[in-house]
Amino acid sequence: MCDTCGCNITDGNKSLIKPDGKLAKTESGKEAITVLHSLLHENDHTAKHNREHFDQHKVLAINLMSSPGAGKTALLEATIQMLGDDLKIAVIEGDLETENDAERIRKQGVEAIQIATGSACHLDAHMIHQALHHLELANVDIVFIENVGNLVCPASFDLGQHLNVILLSVPEGDDKPAKYPVMFRTASLVLISKSDLLPVLDDFNPDNAKRYLRDIASTAPVFELSAKNKSGMPHWLDWISQQVRKF
Amino acid sequence: MHELAICQSLMSQVERIALEHEAQSVISIVIGMGPLSGVEAQHLKNAYSIASADTLAENAKLIIEFLPLRVKCNQCGSESDALPNKLVCKQCGDWRTRLISGDELLLMSVELAQT
Known part of the structure; x- marks a missing residue:
């Protein structure tokens, strides 16, 4: 609006x-x-500015959101490894403290900016604006924004991204979309991560997760994948390539 | 607890409006919010008492209007009430609906005092 x-x-x-x-x-x-x-008028104004900045550089911005520990950084590591030179990636990392995640990404040979939010439970458009001052977007195809692990607060803040990808890891349980509808309603794509654990955590039913997602009127596709054994990764990489082509 | 950040954004909007109208203080602020706004009313009220300190709205009354959750079915076209995690059409049961009300988080109006 x-x-x-x-x-x-x-x-x-x-x-x-x-x-x-x-x-x-x-x-x-x-x-x-x-x-x-909107109560978030100022944030939304900066988010619009960020989106224009991405658009000018023909960079697709994808906001990754999930609970803490759902595997966002592991997914990015596997994605960077498997995409190779096909698409040029840069990453903005959000955490309350530490450079750990940015260092993991840099080890993959990709530029990463760490935002330490301190006590803030989410990234906002102003933080992304600041990070963009330090990120060279020439020759970059995709910026992944790894939000603070949290299924509540990040849902309220537009960052200027084009797409939201939400990870739901198998150990969390299949009813998360019903418990956190505000977050899951924002999803452009839902990834059921750590799918290698499905055989041992058999009370997680991917069909239930999809049903809960449809109950909140979400049309987002749902893929299962494992960054560990790489099953399902090609499907995700195809989706990324499609989005870059469509963009 | 993102309500404090949201409330600080609210206060800067309200102060700007008050200054534009050369008001001396703010009497009341009306917020409209729906069940899918992602904000808890009680948290917002608590955050408001912190965020409004030392502003023109320090003594202003915060009034929250709760807006209904309504969906319109993309299949049969009917409109119905819904629940935050059950946004399906009440008429035909289809899940392909569009939210027509209920995710708002709006500063609706402010009442200003000129003296």
């Missing part, structure tokens, strides 16, 4: 702002100033 054309006025709130509506007059009977801006 934008803040200029009136599309912020939805079926849910339009009754409040019509002339005789609840918000037309305040409790003291005075006229109130109608605003109808």
